Amino acid sequence: MQVSETAQPAPDRGASASVLLRADKENVALLTLHRPEARNALSDALIDALSRELDAIAADRSIRAVIVASAPSSCFSSGHDLKEISARRSDPDRGRAYFEDLLGRCAAMMQKIVRLPQPVIAAVESLATAAGCQLVASCDLAVAGEDARFCTPGVHIGLFCSTPMVALSRNVAPKHAMEMLLTGETIAAADALRMGLVNRVVPAGHAVDAARRLAAVIASKSAPVLAVGKRAFYEQIEMGLEDAYAHASRVMAENMLARDAEEGIGAFLEKRTPRWE
Template identity: 45%
Template sequence: MAEVSASPVAVEVHERVATLTLDNPARRNPLSVTTMTALTTALRELGGSGEVGAIVIRAEGPAFSAGHDLTELLDRTLEDERHIFAVCTELMETIQEIPQPVIASVQGAALAAGCQLVATCDLAIASEKAVFGTPGVKIGLFCSTPMVAVSRAIGRKRALQMLLTGQTVDAVTAADWGLVNEVVPPEQVDVRARELAGQVALASPLTLKIGKQGFYRQIDLPQRDAYAEMSEVMATNAMACDAQEGMSAFVEKRTPMWLGR
């Protein structure tokens, strides 16, 4: 296991799975500008690595992330405030732009921008003890940027319920609403997230890139336009070496040898 970077975000790579750990448990892992920048940098570095097939984002302590560092939002200029949310947007967009699937491993509370982070990840595993919320309305700062990711994950009515009341939902409800994929016992959350990442990382890296990028490109298109775009994507995908190898291996009942092209 190789350590790639350190605090505020620890990064490890093992058997084609990278793990990014938020490591400020005493402050409930706030998404400060420094932390968000470190996450973005690490994701971009890993995104360009052919040695990484999937990425897990996890956290130390009782909270996954309580959201933005509120001390950074007090007594600042408008340009300062704009910068903070621009850094946040860059992080969220990077998660969905890099070729590898990103999996959130949520052991505790994911609130405000922390909930946004979970909603933005491609997949999410939650502990039975995890809770999710967008409580900004309670402190006079509506969770407008978390709303972008959360509403796309769970739909309008459920998102507005979270946003307007500021109340948290438990992990089982989050799974029922589509905010997370699975709920597991607390001691299994990291294990299951890494297991899922390992399963994903078995696929051709080229195929994962094509599939992930295609998913986000088509998801908000009208159905006819989505079919038109994805038909072309699938036709060109079928011509790739890895697709030809994978189909041949399936027919010949052998394990494929991915070339990444």
């Protein structure tokens, strides 16, 4: 069961909030995609609800880590809602303006995950396909139940998974990414682990529990330091080697001057538990 017993519609986010549930526990926010009848497809409403909730979490100092899960369904997320997309083909421009806006809003939401100060963990129990696979790849970490599967199947319906490609190609080796994109074939959780798309594979039904344990380890660290490190990780990975070292050196020197670094080093030398700010 992936939906927490205490999960509630994301508060004060408008009529679309019921497509996304949020439950906070011990400094960890659990966001649950809640469209099981539509295979948790990323509808307009769900993309917007995720975007708004990520903004709220970014400003919430009580939250130290985030888990993205889904309501029980055949899919963690089946990607974009093809019924919504097809309905716009009758627009005067055959849907062009809507498609560009949709993909832009989805890309912005995925980038909010990357830019969020708190680490984000995907907890996947079933099939993550197309933009659903993109969502998993956009998260900082991923835990998969052993029955989870992943694919970018756009080529089967004449639609190359170009936007999922961006996140996927930044997680796995180029030839693995190309094989998934060119064939559209589904890979098992064990293969996703081998390829680097997920961090851990656990018994089916235990992905959220395992993600919570991982989140608890992360939440025990200094939140400001984790935020600095996460941002620096994504900044340096796009740089050349020399520029990456120069940037990381500047970040680390600044970090050394922070209160939590002084406290952490002092605690280590004094053989005591650090008291984070």
